[in-house]
Amino acid sequence: DADVTQTPRNRITKTGKRIMLECSQTKGHDRMYWYRQDPGLGLRLIYYSFDVKDINKGEISDGYSVSRQAQAKFSLSLESAIPNQTALYFCATRAGRNTEAFFGQGTRLTVV
Amino acid sequence: GENVEQHPSTLSVQEGDSAVIKCTYSDSASNYFPWYKQELGKRPQLIIDIRSNVGEKKDQRIAVTLNKTAKHFSLHITETQPEDSAVYFCAASIAQAGTALIFGKGTTLSVSS
Numbered sequence: 001d002a003d004v005t006q007t008p009r010n011r012i013t014k015t016g017k018r019i020m021l022e023c024s025q026t027k028g029h030d031r032m033y034w035y036r037q038d039p040g041l042g043l044r045l046i047y048y049s050f051d052v053k054d055i056n057k058g059e060i061s062d063g064y065s066v067s068r069q070a071q072a073k074f075s076l077s078l079e080s081a082i083p084n085q086t087a088l089y090f091c092a093t094r095a096g097r098n099t100e101a102f103f104g105q106g107t108r109l110t111v112v
Numbered sequence: 113g114e115n116v117e118q119h120p121s122t123l124s125v126q127e128g129d130s131a132v133i134k135c136t137y138s139d140s141a142s143n144y145f146p147w148y149k150q151e152l153g154k155r156p157q158l159i160i161d162i163r164s165n166v167g168e169k170k171d172q173r174i175a176v177t178l179n180k181t182a183k184h185f186s187l188h189i190t191e192t193q194p195e196d197s198a199v200y201f202c203a204a205s206i207a208q209a210g211t212a213l214i215f216g217k218g219t220t221l222s223v224s225s
Contacts, residue, residue: 040121042215
């Protein structure tokens, strides 16, 4: 089945460390997104990309960077992790502007 | 910035009752409004969506209504069942974010039997 896959699923890291979360998809979608989920705050948009050369900041991009290595791969990096970046991170893909978003399984990140 | 407001944050109903969750949005250019259900430990999954050229859409026990003039839309679940218990998110496509989906903060629905 075509899907959206995130790695790792769980990660504990120390303050100040660099960490990368990876997302790959087999849906053939051009649009890819990174969201962060915190209890009571819903899903907040970090970055989005329409293709390899088109990357845009979302609502809460400070402290994060992304790389679109290929149409199917979109990585999220925390250059120097801090405890308030502890959250559940979701990657998502869409086929077009008014279409459904398909989410990966999520990455639970804990910064200690 | 553009946002999506969702109410209530928690909702408790008895099995068989109806549940209504409401959302408002600020971007008048929004054209797409999906609703997602997230069960504990799972990823959000689409349950129903509506586009701006439609006022209402129904799928079995679930319906969504849209009022573009007032910039609000609602999810209606009838004959609720315990398996409807989950967190529900509304979202709207936001033109300033390249039509990315901006989500409400979620509603935790609890259905007791």
